[in-house]
Amino acid sequence: MMETNHFLVLQTDFGLKDGAVSAMHGVAHLVAPHVAVSDLTHEIPPYDIWAASYRLYQTIKYWPKGTTFVSVVDPGVGSDRKSIAVKTKSGHFIITPDNGSLTHVATYMGLEEVREIDEQKNRLPYSSESNTFHGRDIYAYNGALLADGEKSFEDLGEPLDPTSVVKLPLTEAKLENDHLTGSIDVLDIRFGSLWTNIPYDLVKKADIKRGDKLTVTITYQGQTYYHDTIPFVTSFADVAIKDPLMYINSLVNVGIALNQASFADTYKIGTGNDWKIDLTRE
Incomplete structure (x- = not known):
């Protein structure tokens, strides 16, 4: 059984010119004070799901097994796109929109298990009136609880077929x-x-x-x-x-x-x- 290790790594296209990233860090520390929060990057070009996918693949293998990644490049926030949590075959966890941001990891590393996050049940308390900052209210919140072991992977939602995860087209070398x-x-x-x-x-x-x-x-x-x-x-x-x-x-x-x-x-x-x-x- 794979277990989380208290490491939480954040990636977004938010940049650092406002308080969005700090709010994600704050929520993580608020709900899981013992989690060590790090940043992969917050300079993904706006809406560039491809770049988010590649940066995850580029970085994830250099973190210990059990590390939880949160990747939020989410042009479809508030729509009917799914929020998902995955266990990779390499022993890592990722929480992200199901919009193609797992393309490279799914193709080159493999997904062991996928869960659809219940966005109404599993979210920051008292945040349900807003549907534009899922990075804070759903992804950072659940990522921190998962990394800390306060919430199990199975608690995040119902299982999905790993082959159903959205993937962008890739060219084979x-x-x-x-x-x-x-x-x-x-x-x-x-x-x-x-x-x-x-x-x-x-x-x-x-x-x-x-x-x-x-x-x-x-x-x-x-x-x-x-x-x-x-x-x-x-x-x-x-x-x-x-x-x-x-x-x-x-x-x-x-x-x-x-x-x-x-x-x-x-x-x-x-x-x-x-x-x-x-x-x-x-």
């Missing part, structure tokens, strides 16, 4: 006819590097080695945004400042970058399933 193809899942935001879903194992399978030159093509809905030859290197320092490079990022996937400049800004590259990348050795 492939090696075909000497071409590595995949999608640009997310940015290394501060530095503007592109993080793809192409794993290093596929790079090795293609017999691509550091020092090789690669033709890189990046498209969005069929339109080409970048097409050039760049080197596959070990570190950013292996190329001149502002020169392009391919490297292996901290998730052991292919990254594309400019040394000390933003690749995304320079070439107007975005992220998501519609941004495709093709790599082939010269």
Whole structure:
């Protein structure tokens, strides 16, 4: 039986310019004083469910089993979209809207069990007149009680079929006819590097080695945004400042970058399933 461990990690698109995140922290401490509350990020672009999904996947494996995550990127707040709690096959817990924010975790890590949260029964007392701040009234509230062990996973609501959880479209990374193809899942935001879903194992399978030159093509809905030859290197320092490079990022996937400049800004590259990348050795 998986048990929670008193760690609660929060992720939202709320930003830090007002009191929303502080209110979530406050509710967590109010109902579960012994829970240790941390932040994954509160700078998810507004309404960007894809980015929320990826950041969960990027981070969750580095927290101990039993950690509870609350992810609130919820453009459908107050609608008929479900609020759900999940146990992952990795031994973590997530409370989130059922709107696609579990896409990457469900696909690459797996869901063991899912519960639909009863939003009328399981919510902050005296909050039922408001339907616009579920992050505070439902997600942080239930996440804190679950993390503290004051409420069991089973108490959160009735079970759902894990395969029924909403998932956004994903592109599978492939090696075909000497071409590595995949999608640009997310940015290394501060530095503007592109993080793809192409794993290093596929790079090795293609017999691509550091020092090789690669033709890189990046498209969005069929339109080409970048097409050039760049080197596959070990570190950013292996190329001149502002020169392009391919490297292996901290998730052991292919990254594309400019040394000390933003690749995304320079070439107007975005992220998501519609941004495709093709790599082939010269």
